[in-house]
Amino acid sequence: MMYLKENSPIEMLRQMAVYLGADLKEDHGAAILLLDNKNGKGSISLYEVFPGLTAWVYRITFSSDFKFDFIFQDEQQYYFGYHHSGYQLQKFSNEEQPTKLLKNQNFIIVGEPGITSDFTIPKDITYECCYLIINPEDFLSYSSQRRKDLTLRLKEVFAFQVKQKTYRYLGDIDAKTDAYVSLIIDNERTDLIGRLAIEGSILNMLSSQLESYNEDMSSELLTIGLTKAELSKITEIGDFIRANLESNFTMDTLVKQFGMGPKKLQKGIKHLYGCTVNELTINIKMAHAKELIETTDMTISEICYSVGYSSRSYFSKVFQKRYHILPSDFKAAHYKNDFLFEVSYRSIAKPNLSESDIQSILNRSKVENNKRQITGSLIYHNNVFFQLIEGPKRDILNLYDNIQNDERHYDIVTMWQGPKTKREFENWDMALITDNSNIADAVSKEIKGLNLEYLMGDIKNQSLLSERLWRKVRNTLKLEKH
Ligand SMILES: Cc1cc2nc3c(=O)[nH]c(=O)nc-3n(C[C@H](O)[C@H](O)[C@H](O)COP(=O)(O)O)c2cc1C
Structure with missing residues (x-):
């Protein structure tokens, strides 16, 4: 149970x-x-x-x-x-x-x-x-x-x-x-x-x-008058719009592209997405614009043109209608210093990495992370690293850039990156979790409560390089609230 x-x-x-x-x-x-x-x-x-x-x-x-x-x-x-x-x-x-x-x-x-x-x-x-x-x-x-x-x-x-x-x-x-x-x-x-x-x-x-x-059973039954094949075709419209964000196509374009009359198209879209073709196009464009703000350094003007709008003020108006916030405010909020972001990855340590190398990574991390309000945890097990870092987005992405160029490890695979609302390792500049008793001793007061064997569970049956294993470790770590 x-x-x-x-x-x-x-x-x-x-x-x-x-x-x-x-x-x-x-x-x-x-x-x-x-x-x-x-x-x-x-x-x-x-x-x-x-x-x-x-x-x-x-x-x-x-x-x-x-x-x-x-x-x-x-x-x-x-x-x-x-x-x-x-x-x-x-x-x-x-x-x-x-x-x-x-x-x-x-x-x-x-x-x-x-x-x-x-x-x-x-x-x-x-x-x-x-x-x-x-x-x-x-x-x-x-x-x-x-x-x-x-x-x-x-x-x-x-x-x-x-x-x-x-x-x-x-x-x-x-x-x-x-x-x-x-x-x-x-x-x-x-x-x-x-x-x-x-x-x-x-x-x-x-x-x-x-x-x-509400026992309002008098309303009519779902009779949309479309075949399954037609509905399934209409699900492709979303992809079509997404692939043609810059062009401002008309209903005519869709009718030609999908070989279906405008009435059927409207009906099917209403059924699938709960809105009109126009609204769907706007939703996809705005969702894409939002994604661009979150994941790139493009300016609002660049984003506005890339989703097919020629007027920035009109674009801002539409964005605000959809998300109740102006794109410029959304961008500012997204990048403001306390916008919390996480990256987790796994990598392979370079051959012959010594204990003192790890200790020096850890020492350096603690000092640097403390300055930038970065917290997290580093697992080192059988030459494989797993690290979760969390903190202000810009600092996290800069640090991850440094880490990816660090020659002390290679084959770096990102497990997850994205915004979050709460820190997992609030009080830890960088907690080291390892099965190496000497290193563990040095930081023992910090690692109690997190048991490596437990974290890894059936590790013997899984490759240390499997993404699945490290996703599982990440999930377990996130649940192990201390
Ligand atoms: C597995 C691993 C984890 C690391 N974790 C951190 C860390 O949490 N914080 C940090 O400042 N540096 C960390 N580093 C060190 C960075 O890669 C880099 O050396 C450091 O940020 C200094 O970069 P700089 O000399 O270009 O300023 C880590 C390195 C490795 C190999």
Whole structure:
């Protein structure tokens, strides 16, 4: 039985990855757990649509009943769920009998601090389920301008539920929601286009669940009048727009390119992305512009032209409409000194690297890192380094540049780099974790609590050079809050 503490969705996925011995890949705003071992086979993906709304998607078969005891925390989150395939059992700790959450059934679960909930996903079944995790406070403050209709209906749900009490809603068996959930489940892409497609489907799923929750069954069924082949063709439109960001094409271009009439195109796009062709184009351009601000040194003007806008002020206006912040302010916020960033990598030490070499790397690191508010941890094991550094983005990227050019190691492979909200190694300029007792002695007071054997687990069965192993170590390190 696994004990899973309610937390941010990514933190919960990390706990699961460590428990199941699964691989976990993170991307900006998305993550995927990949399981292929004695515990089962499949994936669990996570997409943050916007602050306060995250989708959690299971496509997995467990080889024994997967049971976890879920411990609710103070900050109440709402779990909107729907099974596309399979079912699960759920029981609050103050209940006698578990409840079966059925295939094609809408359900909502809310916990109460101090109460736990047992979940059991049965073994040997194709388990496909989508959960939408909603944090009401974040959701309401972020989404009110964007999704008035959804916000209003959600408020009704939030209002109905007495604060700080457990709550389970079991809805009708509902095929309508299934159409949206299956689109979410079929989409395994965690890149930009995949996420935008998912965003539309997730909002559609939520909307559909709320509709059924409100017993507003009079609305018409999902009859979009498109074949599966046509829908699948329309999913390529996102890629087409992305590949042609600089050109300002018209509906005519799309009609020619995709061999479908404008009505069908509009309908399909509305269905897949929840918006018009125009809005989709703008969303993709703005998402790309945002990515460029985050990952390059291009100026706002350069970015504006590169996504097909000739007027900078108009571009800024559109960007602000989408992200509620001017691109110049977004850039300033992104690069301001306290913008926290992480890089983690693994590398191979040059032959004959001595203990004193390592000690001198460590000493130098401690002094330099302290000056720049960089913290982190360095693992040295059988000639392989793994390092996680965190701190102000500019300083981290500069340091990583230095490290990559350092001749004391080679074959450097980046495990992860990206922004983060909280430090993992707050009090450590650079904690060294090693199985070499002499070096360990020198820094022993800092390494207690982090056990190398435990961190590496079944290391004997894995190559020290495998990215998967080091991703696992990174996940374990991040969970080992001290
Ligand atoms: C595995 C490894 C980890 C390192 N970690 C750090 C570190 O955390 N901080 C640091 O300042 N230098 C670190 N260094 C040293 C840098 O590569 C580089 O030597 C140092 O930043 C000085 O660069 P400079 O002489 O160009 O100023 C590390 C080197 C290696 C081989």
